Amino acid sequence: MVSKNNMMLLENKQNRKNMRYGIRKFSSGTASVLLGFTVAGTVMMMANHEEASADTVGTQSNTNSVSSTTQNASVPIQSPKSQDVQNAVNNAVKQGVQVTQNNSQTIVAHNTTEVQQAQQRVSQANQQQADKINAVAQQQKQLNNQYANAKADYDTSQANSKDSTTVNKQNSDKLQAAVQAAKAAGVQVTQNQTQTVMATDNSTYNRVKQDVNNKYNQQVSSLKSITDAQKDLNNRYNSARTDAQNLNSDSNSTRNSLDSAIRNAKSTNGVKFIDDGTRNVTVDVNNYNSKKAEIERDNRQQADSINSQVQQYKHKLDEYKNNLAKYEKEYNDYLASIQGKDSIDSKVIWQNLFLNFGQGAKLSVQWNAKPIETHQNQTSGDDDYKQDFAKSLEYSAVFQGSHSGTVATATWLMPDGAYYKNLDGTKVRIAKVVGVLSNVVASGDNSNRVILGFFNNPIMHAFSAFANSVDETFYFYDDTGKLINFKDGTAWFGIASLNHFNSSMWDWYTQKEVTETVKALSGAKIYTPRGNITLGDDGKTHEDQLPAHDLGNGFYGVNGTDYSGFAVAKISNGATFRWSKNGYNNAGNFHWDESKKIYLPSKTGYDNTEFTSAGNDVNSYYQWAMSTDLYGMAKTLVPPTPPTPPTIHYHRTNVALQPPTPLKANYTEYQMKMPDTPPTPPKKRYLSTSYTNYNIVYQATSDKNWKEGSQTVNGKMEINEDIAHAKVDMTVPSPSTVNGKLTHVSLTDNYSRFAKFVTVTGANVYENERNATADYAITNANNAVTATRKNPATVNGGTVSLVVDFKVNPNVPSGTKLVNSGSGTINTQTVPTPDAQIVTFTQKPTKHWIEGSQVVDGKTYINNDIVTTKVDMDLPNPSQLAKTLSYVSVTDDYRDFKDKAVLQSYKVLENGTDVTSQYTVINFGGLLQAIRKNAATTPGGKVSLIATFEVNHDVKSGTTFTNRGSGRINNHTVDTNTPQIVTFKQDTSKHWVEGSQVVDDKTYIKKTWYTSS
Known part of the structure; x- marks a missing residue:
C-alpha cells in the first residue's frame, strides 16, 4: 500500500515498469551473450540481435543434441562509480527531494569482452545518475524560494473573485428584460456566445469592471429601438393580408371576368383547355400594391384572349360544315351515277389506281398444291409488255386434274411508279402485289393435265392451259406491309382480250368455237363499257376491242361474230375473279421443251405449233392481264379540312403575403472573471527522483559435442573399435573482474548412459584452445570424467574445454546410440550441457x-x-x-x-x-x-x-x-x-553272375549258356 502523502513514490514505481530494460541474445563462438540495462529512461544494449525480456535468459541449443536443458551459473562482477550515486542521493535528501530506489537491474555477460563493455556502460550510467540527482537538488532549492511570494498574491485574488460574481448578475438581469420585450414584438433575437473578460491580475480588475458595465448599457438602448420598428411593420402586414384575400376570389372584378370567359369557352365543342394551374405568388408587404396591379392586368388580358379565340373558331367551323356538305355531295353523286348499272362510260370513272407497265418487278411463286413438274425460265430481263412468251414467262407448273383450294401464290415486288391516290391527293406506293390462284377445274385435255404459269411482269400476269376455269384473288400492299384501303369507286381494272373464236370464221369442219370469259366472285363489280375501245400494245399498233357483256350467270365476254371484248371492273383490295375458257385441243399432249423454253405438242403434224397458238384447233391457252388503263380520269377530290380547335391555356394567380421578416438583434453576455484561484493556499512542492543499482553478473554457459578435429559430428556414425572424441565447453570470467573471487572451476563428461559400450582412452583440458591439462586434476569415476582447476583464481577468462577420448568396443550392436552429457561448475553453481549423441556401426559379412x-x-x-x-x-x-x-x-x-x-x-x-x-x-x-x-x-x-x-x-x-x-x-x-x-565320386565294377551269384573265375561246360553282368 502507498499512503496519500507518498503518491509520488507510487508514480515512480509505475514508471519503473515502463523503463524495464530489454535483453538481446547473440552468438559469440559457442556462447550466448545477454546484455542490456536502462540509464535515465533509455535502454542501453550490448548486442544487436535476437531480443528477450529483461527477466528471461535465452539458451542456445545445438540442433544435433538429444535434449536442451542448459542453464547458467552466475558470478557477480564489480560495478564502477556506485559510491558517487550514493553521495548524490544523500545531498538531495537534505534539500527535501524525495529519492526512490528503483528495482536493481542485472546486466548479464558471458565472456570477458562483455564484462569489460558492461563495466564501461555501468560507469557511464552511474555518472549520469549522480549528475541528474544533483541537478534535482538544485531545483528544489529554487522552489522553496518561490513558495513565499505565491502565498501573498493568493489572498488578494480571492476577494476580487467574489466581487465579480455580484456585478455579473446585476448586468445580466437588466439585459434579459430588454430581450424579452423584443421577442414579444417578434424581433428575432440571437444570443452571441458568452464572452469571458479576464482581469489578468489584481491590478487590472477595476478597469475591466467599468468596461463591462458600459457594454451592457449600450445593448439595452439598441434593443428598445429595434422593438419599436418591429411593431410598425406588423401593423402594415395585417392590412395587406386582408386585401389579398379579396384579390384571390370572385369578389375581385378582374378575377370574375376571367372565370366567366373560361365557362363560355368550355361550352363550345372541340375547344381544348389546358389549365396551367394556379400560380401562387408570395410578396412582402413592401411590394404588395405593385403585384396586385400586375395580377389584375393579367386577368383582363386572359379573358379578352379567350373570348377572341372562341369567336374565331366558331366562324371557321361554320365554313367547314358548308364545304364538307359540298364534298360529300359530289362523291355521293358519283357513286349514285354508277350504282345499280351494268354499263358505264369510262370517261366518268374515278380511276385512282396506277400500275404503270410493271417493268423491273421481282417475282416469286409458291406452289401450294403439289405439281407433277415445274419450270423456271430465268428471263433475260426483257419483260416489256409484249406477247413474247419465252422472254417473259418466269414460272410454270403442270398439275394432274382439278384442284380445289389454294393452288399457287405469286408475289411481285413492285418498282417505283405503281401507286394508289387517295381522294385528298396523297399517294400510297404499291410495294407488293400478291395473286392467289385457287379452284382449278381441268378441261380433261392433255391427259387431264393443267398448265399454270406466271409472267415476270405483273401486267402480263398469268395464264392457264387445259383448264375450264381458274379463280384468282388480288392483294395490294404498301411499304409497311399493310393492305391499301381502296375507297369505293376509285380503283378499277380494265379487262381486255376476252377472245371469242366462231367456227364460222374458219373452216367449221375442223374448227370449234372458243370463248374466254371473266366473272367477279367477290370484292368487285364488272361493267360493260359504252362504245368501242382501241388498245395500243406498244404505242404503234392498235387493236379494237368490243364492249363485253354478261353472257349469263355473271360471266362477261363476247359472242356471235365478235372476237375480242373489253370490260371494266370496280374492285376493292382482295377482289376475286374467275377466268373461264371453253377451248379445243386437236394437237394431243404437250411437253416442256427446255431449249425453246415452251410447251410443245407431241402429235405429228404439230411439231412447230406452240400451245399459245391462236388457232381454234390448238386453243387451250388463256392469259389474263392486270390493266389499270381505262381511258378514264384520275379524280382528285380534296375533302375540306376541318378547322383546328383552339387550345386555350389559362391560369389563375393567387397572391399570398409573406410574413414580414422579423428584425434581427443580437446580444452578448459578458462574464467578468479573475484568474482561477486555487481552492487552497499554495503549498510547498517537493521534487522527486530515483536511481538504480546496476549489478553485473557473469553467466557461464556450457555446451557438449562429439568432435572429429574441428568438426562437430553429432548424430554421425562411428565404426566399432574406432576412437570417438567428446568435448565439454564452458565460459568463465576473468578473476580480476569478479566481485569477490573464483573458488572453484571444473568440467564433467558424464558417459554413464553408454559406459558399457566404450573404453576411456584419454582426456585433455584446453583454455581458449591452449592445452592446460597440467593445471587440472582429472578423474574418471562412476562413469564420469571430471577435470577440476587446481588454482581457480588464475584461470584464463574465456572458454574452458574438456576433451575425452572413447574407444568403441568391438561387440557393440550396429545402430547403438551413444548419448553423452556433461556439466560445468563455477564456485557453487553448476551448468548442465545439452545432450549429444553418435551412432555405432558394425558390419555383418x-x-x-x-x-x-x-x-x-x-x-x-x-x-x-x-x-x-x-x-x-x-x-x-x-x-x-x-x-x-x-x-x-x-x-x-x-x-x-x-x-x-x-x-x-x-x-x-x-x-x-x-x-x-x-x-x-x-x-x-x-x-x-x-x-x-x-x-x-x-x-x-x-x-x-x-x-x-x-x-x-x-x-x-x-x-x-x-x-x-x-x-x-x-x-x-x-x-x-x-x-x-x-x-x-561314382564307383564302377564288372562281374560274371549266375542268377544273383557272382561266378567270376568259375568254369562253364561247352554249349552251356552263361550270363555276364
Whole structure:
C-alpha cells in the first residue's frame, strides 16, 4: 500500500515498469551473450540481435543434441562509480527531494569482452545518475524560494473573485428584460456566445469592471429601438393580408371576368383547355400594391384572349360544315351515277389506281398444291409488255386434274411508279402485289393435265392451259406491309382480250368455237363499257376491242361474230375473279421443251405449233392481264379540312403575403472573471527522483559435442573399435573482474548412459584452445570424467574445454546410440550441457556357396565340377560417418579344402558393379583377400568377393568342403558364417553272375549258356 502523502513514490514505481530494460541474445563462438540495462529512461544494449525480456535468459541449443536443458551459473562482477550515486542521493535528501530506489537491474555477460563493455556502460550510467540527482537538488532549492511570494498574491485574488460574481448578475438581469420585450414584438433575437473578460491580475480588475458595465448599457438602448420598428411593420402586414384575400376570389372584378370567359369557352365543342394551374405568388408587404396591379392586368388580358379565340373558331367551323356538305355531295353523286348499272362510260370513272407497265418487278411463286413438274425460265430481263412468251414467262407448273383450294401464290415486288391516290391527293406506293390462284377445274385435255404459269411482269400476269376455269384473288400492299384501303369507286381494272373464236370464221369442219370469259366472285363489280375501245400494245399498233357483256350467270365476254371484248371492273383490295375458257385441243399432249423454253405438242403434224397458238384447233391457252388503263380520269377530290380547335391555356394567380421578416438583434453576455484561484493556499512542492543499482553478473554457459578435429559430428556414425572424441565447453570470467573471487572451476563428461559400450582412452583440458591439462586434476569415476582447476583464481577468462577420448568396443550392436552429457561448475553453481549423441556401426559379412544367383549351401558337387563362393559385407553411408574410412577388406578363407580344389577366378563387386581394379587381391595359403586401395572413397551399400574353384578328380565321395570368410572396416574385423558342400565320386565294377551269384573265375561246360553282368 502507498499512503496519500507518498503518491509520488507510487508514480515512480509505475514508471519503473515502463523503463524495464530489454535483453538481446547473440552468438559469440559457442556462447550466448545477454546484455542490456536502462540509464535515465533509455535502454542501453550490448548486442544487436535476437531480443528477450529483461527477466528471461535465452539458451542456445545445438540442433544435433538429444535434449536442451542448459542453464547458467552466475558470478557477480564489480560495478564502477556506485559510491558517487550514493553521495548524490544523500545531498538531495537534505534539500527535501524525495529519492526512490528503483528495482536493481542485472546486466548479464558471458565472456570477458562483455564484462569489460558492461563495466564501461555501468560507469557511464552511474555518472549520469549522480549528475541528474544533483541537478534535482538544485531545483528544489529554487522552489522553496518561490513558495513565499505565491502565498501573498493568493489572498488578494480571492476577494476580487467574489466581487465579480455580484456585478455579473446585476448586468445580466437588466439585459434579459430588454430581450424579452423584443421577442414579444417578434424581433428575432440571437444570443452571441458568452464572452469571458479576464482581469489578468489584481491590478487590472477595476478597469475591466467599468468596461463591462458600459457594454451592457449600450445593448439595452439598441434593443428598445429595434422593438419599436418591429411593431410598425406588423401593423402594415395585417392590412395587406386582408386585401389579398379579396384579390384571390370572385369578389375581385378582374378575377370574375376571367372565370366567366373560361365557362363560355368550355361550352363550345372541340375547344381544348389546358389549365396551367394556379400560380401562387408570395410578396412582402413592401411590394404588395405593385403585384396586385400586375395580377389584375393579367386577368383582363386572359379573358379578352379567350373570348377572341372562341369567336374565331366558331366562324371557321361554320365554313367547314358548308364545304364538307359540298364534298360529300359530289362523291355521293358519283357513286349514285354508277350504282345499280351494268354499263358505264369510262370517261366518268374515278380511276385512282396506277400500275404503270410493271417493268423491273421481282417475282416469286409458291406452289401450294403439289405439281407433277415445274419450270423456271430465268428471263433475260426483257419483260416489256409484249406477247413474247419465252422472254417473259418466269414460272410454270403442270398439275394432274382439278384442284380445289389454294393452288399457287405469286408475289411481285413492285418498282417505283405503281401507286394508289387517295381522294385528298396523297399517294400510297404499291410495294407488293400478291395473286392467289385457287379452284382449278381441268378441261380433261392433255391427259387431264393443267398448265399454270406466271409472267415476270405483273401486267402480263398469268395464264392457264387445259383448264375450264381458274379463280384468282388480288392483294395490294404498301411499304409497311399493310393492305391499301381502296375507297369505293376509285380503283378499277380494265379487262381486255376476252377472245371469242366462231367456227364460222374458219373452216367449221375442223374448227370449234372458243370463248374466254371473266366473272367477279367477290370484292368487285364488272361493267360493260359504252362504245368501242382501241388498245395500243406498244404505242404503234392498235387493236379494237368490243364492249363485253354478261353472257349469263355473271360471266362477261363476247359472242356471235365478235372476237375480242373489253370490260371494266370496280374492285376493292382482295377482289376475286374467275377466268373461264371453253377451248379445243386437236394437237394431243404437250411437253416442256427446255431449249425453246415452251410447251410443245407431241402429235405429228404439230411439231412447230406452240400451245399459245391462236388457232381454234390448238386453243387451250388463256392469259389474263392486270390493266389499270381505262381511258378514264384520275379524280382528285380534296375533302375540306376541318378547322383546328383552339387550345386555350389559362391560369389563375393567387397572391399570398409573406410574413414580414422579423428584425434581427443580437446580444452578448459578458462574464467578468479573475484568474482561477486555487481552492487552497499554495503549498510547498517537493521534487522527486530515483536511481538504480546496476549489478553485473557473469553467466557461464556450457555446451557438449562429439568432435572429429574441428568438426562437430553429432548424430554421425562411428565404426566399432574406432576412437570417438567428446568435448565439454564452458565460459568463465576473468578473476580480476569478479566481485569477490573464483573458488572453484571444473568440467564433467558424464558417459554413464553408454559406459558399457566404450573404453576411456584419454582426456585433455584446453583454455581458449591452449592445452592446460597440467593445471587440472582429472578423474574418471562412476562413469564420469571430471577435470577440476587446481588454482581457480588464475584461470584464463574465456572458454574452458574438456576433451575425452572413447574407444568403441568391438561387440557393440550396429545402430547403438551413444548419448553423452556433461556439466560445468563455477564456485557453487553448476551448468548442465545439452545432450549429444553418435551412432555405432558394425558390419555383418556373410558367406555362401552359389550357382548363378542361387545359394547352394549344403548341396553335393561331382568331382571336377566348378564351384563358386561369395563373401558379402555391408558398407556404411559415407555421408553419415563421423570420419572417412581408413581400411576396407573382405577375405575368403578356403584353407579347409585348399588341397582338394584349385582356384580358377575371382572378382570384386560394389553394389553389383565390378570394381576389381579398385582392390588389391592376395591369394596365399588358402586365404583370398581383397583390400580396397582407397578406403576413403568407399560407397555405402554392399561389397562382394566372388571366387570359383575346380574340385579335384580324386576327392573321396562324401568329403565336406567348409568355407569361411571375414570382413574388416578400419580396425574392426567380423567373421562370416561357415557354409558347406559335399563331394561325390561314382564307383564302377564288372562281374560274371549266375542268377544273383557272382561266378567270376568259375568254369562253364561247352554249349552251356552263361550270363555276364
